[in-house]
Amino acid sequence: MSEATPAPAELLLRLRRFHSNYFPLHQQRFQDLVADGQHPKTLFIGCSDSRLVPYLLTGAGPGELFIVRNVGAFVPPYDGSHGLHGTTAAIEYAVLNLHVERIIVCGHSHCGAIRAAYDGVPDEARALQAWLKLAQEALLPVQSSPEALLRTEQRSVVLQLERLMDYPMVRREVEAGRLTLHGWHYVIEDGEIHVFDAQKAGFVPASTASNSGTGPYQPYVEYDGQAFTVPEEDLP
């Protein structure tokens, strides 16, 4: 067991600490959320990476984020089938039941999923192999390098936003102006989110951005196309 993994006794101590230290300070909030139900305005689709901490990044508290996380922060294609599609179910629930006002897709630097999409995974990891195909269209025709990986992480975020627009209920709400899509790329070592700006067809650091990100909408289809066309001179 690595040093970063708390021993069971340590985990138990942490549970007790939550109950005795944190909960009393926020008891009313939790009880209101039970009495009134949850009404989160945001669906956060994030990578499972342990270094991505949505509550820290957004300053959100209980009841504010409806979260689904998976390896790579990928959005499966909407195929209308009745398979056990956990991420798809979460998207449907967030849009149709919770009526969220925004969906954030959040990738990050040094993403193991994106690296594995280039380098491969053990043969035994068959589900993972199939899952990583959801990043296939974002891959660059180059060897994996730090620059290529970062670009691919960002391209993957945009790809997932595009795929979200194939969900009938997402497209309907976006076109009605009741839902916005936001693509984020979190650079762990800088402590900064870069937000996708569809008009600029690129990612802008949150410290200088004018908004928290605009997803692909109908008027910007051409720009999205450009985002996926990497000029040859830009290739590492």
Ligand SMILES: [Zn+2]
């Ligand atoms: Zn990741």
